Amino acid sequence: MIEIERKFLVKSDDYKSVASSKTRIVQGFLNTDPNRTVRVRIKGELGFITVKGKSNTSGTSRFEWEKEISVEDAENLLKLCEKGILDKYRYEVPIGNHVYEVDEFYDENEGLTVAEIELNHENESFDKPAWLGIEVTGEVKYYNSQLSKTPFNLW
Numbered sequence: 001m002i003e004i005e006r007k008f009l010v011k012s013d014d015y016k017s018v019a020s021s022k023t024r025i026v027q028g029f030l031n032t033d034p035n036r037t038v039r040v041r042i043k044g045e046l047g048f049i050t051v052k053g054k055s056n057t058s059g060t061s062r063f064e065w066e067k068e069i070s071v072e073d074a075e076n077l078l079k080l081c082e083k084g085i086l087d088k089y090r091y092e093v094p095i096g097n098h099v100y101e102v103d104e105f106y107d108e109n110e111g112l113t114v115a116e117i118e119l120n121h122e123n124e125s126f127d128k129p130a131w132l133g134i135e136v137t138g139e140v141k142y143y144n145s146q147l148s149k150t151p152f153n154l155w
């Protein structure tokens with residue numbers, strides 16, 4: 001299916017006090033080509049494999065296909081992934097009618113925190129909390145697949 005998402009930097013920790021959940025995510029990539037990324041993820045107690053396609057010109061929408069797999073399968077697939085496993089905490093932060101997903105990265109990407117909001121329509125309006133920084137939608141270097149190869153501490 002096609003997912004519509006906008007991505008922002010996060011400029012303070014204030015989202016933490018209003019977060020409804022916090023989950024650890026470990027993920028790697030079998031392919032980091034932005035036109036066909038293949039991601040293996042362990043999120044909490046669940047495993048997933050996800051294929052993402054090329055984004056539209058504005059970077060707001062992208063084909064995304066995902067299947068749940070066992071954690072054991074995910075662990076085995078993670079061993080086949082390219083170098084650069086990502087480790088992050090994801091906070092779900094309800095704001096108005098939407099839920100921001102705020103990712104706080106570790107290891108080589110320590111210091112980077114980004115927020116994503118999924119929309120139903122390109123022109124849908126949404127609230128922007130004070131902790132939200134500049135928009136980075138469509139900036140390829142902020143794709144997780146790229147962060148795994150060229151992490152934040154090398155920028």
Ligand SMILES: O=P(O)(O)OP(=O)(O)OP(=O)(O)O
Pocket residue numbers: 039052103116142143144145
């Ligand atoms: O959880 P998602 O689908 O937002 O995916 P990601 O791997 O956290 O991020 P991106 O697709 O922006 O690299």
